[in-house]
Amino acid sequence: DWNAGNVIAEQVARIREQVGSARVISALSGGVDSAVSTALVQQAVGDQLTAVFVDHGLLRKGEREQVQQDYVQATGVRLVTVDAADTFLAALEGVSDPEQKRKIIGREFIRAFEQAERDLIAEAAAEGEPIRFLVQGTLYPDVVESGGGTGTANIKSHHNVGGLPEDLQFELVEPLRTLFKDEVRQIGRELGLPEAIVGRQPFPGPGLGIRIVGEVTRDRLDLLREADAIAREELSAAGLDGEIWQCPVVLLADVRSVGVQGDGRTYGHPIVLRPVSSEDAMTADWTRLPYDVLAKISNRITNEVREVNRVVLDVTSKPPGTIEWE
Numbered sequence: 001d002w003n004a005g006n007v008i009a010e011q012v013a014r015i016r017e018q019v020g021s022a023r024v025i026s027a028l029s030g031g032v033d034s035a036v037s038t039a040l041v042q043q044a045v046g047d048q049l050t051a052v053f054v055d056h057g058l059l060r061k062g063e064r065e066q067v068q069q070d071y072v073q074a075t076g077v078r079l080v081t082v083d084a085a086d087t088f089l090a091a092l093e094g095v096s097d098p099e100q101k102r103k104i105i106g107r108e109f110i111r112a113f114e115q116a117e118r119d120l121i122a123e124a125a126a127e128g129e130p131i132r133f134l135v136q137g138t139l140y141p142d143v144v145e146s147g148g149g150t151g152t153a154n155i156k157s158h159h160n161v162g163g164l165p166e167d168l169q170f171e172l173v174e175p176l177r178t179l180f181k182d183e184v185r186q187i188g189r190e191l192g193l194p195e196a197i198v199g200r201q202p203f204p205g206p207g208l209g210i211r212i213v214g215e216v217t218r219d220r221l222d223l224l225r226e227a228d229a230i231a232r233e234e235l236s237a238a239g240l241d242g243e244i245w246q247c248p249v250v251l252l253a254d255v256r257s258v259g260v261q262g263d264g265r266t267y268g269h270p271i272v273l274r275p276v277s278s279e280d281a282m283t284a285d286w287t288r289l290p291y292d293v294l295a296k297i298s299n300r301i302t303n304e305v306r307e308v309n310r311v312v313l314d315v316t317s318k319p320p321g322t323i324e325w326e
């Protein structure tokens with residue numbers, strides 16, 4: 001029967017055979033699939049692998065540190081971080097349309113990744129070992145969904161950070177192709193990856209960029225990042241992580257309402273809590289969270305996050321509402 005240790009041993013052997021002495025690159029997103037597939041390849045070929053992490057400035061609080069410190073410590077992977085927040089923000093200036101945001105974020109992601117890739121290719125060439133392989137965290141359901149073919153760029157297109165460049169000449173290393181999500185999590189735990197990564201809720205590739213209804217700006221991102229961190233902290237403290245599939249926290253940046261805080265009236269923004277229960281994100285129900293937990297989150301957000309004077313709860317199932325607001 002199924003055993004994480006056996007799967008790891010099998011995959012490590014397979015990866016070694018596939019890769020030989022060539023170099024490999026991998027894109028880490030902070031999510032569980034890329035974290036586990038990268039860790040497996042690291043275990044198999046060590047320093048032949050370089051992982052690239054694009055910080056697009058749309059991450060949640062602490063996610064960059066999770067990758068740069070905790071993940072690197074747990075795996076020993078050679079990591080290159082691309083600081084692309086300024087570029088992404090500039091490209092998103094004045095844009096409110098959700099699909100437009102996704103397109104821009106996808107495009108900028110590819111640009112940032114390709115830049116890092118070019119540097120690495122040059123470096124590897126100088127050392128005489130070409131980069132021939134790219135790690136992909138493709139899971140079994142992705143394989144089925146895309147018709148089972150293996151390609152050179154069989155990417156989970158728009159449901160991941162923009163996908164990766166389509167004209168890649170890399171051969172793919174896909175150690176999770178036969179696995180389901182819960183198995184991937186077990187393997188991650190067996191590999192000693194940080195629980196914050198292994199147990200992470202689904203988080204969209206375009207990140208907080210599609211959780212600000214309206215234009216994405218640095219101030220708005222800072223504000224939403226704080227509100228999101230408070231909600232996650234309180235949900236975890238209440239032991240509710242297992243009941244929730246995910247809980248988007250959304251900033252209605254173009255809406256203002258009147259409030260009263262401290263000595264005076266305010267004219268601030270609402271934050272929406274969108275806790276959902278689901279099996280596969282295709283359908284979802286809103287999670288009936290305990291009132292006292294909701295009260296705590298609401299109190300903390302309105303007290304601690306400037307410019308937010310109202311917290312509202314989304315009580316819509318999917319369908320008709322999608323999980324995300326954009």
Ligand code: XMP
Binds near residue numbers: 159203204206324
């Ligand atoms: P919706 O909002 O369509 O979301 O009900 C279903 C699931 O997909 C995630 N999601 C995305 N993931 N890029 C991603 O990588 C995206 O553009 C994107 N849009 C939605 C969402 O978080 C939920 O888990």
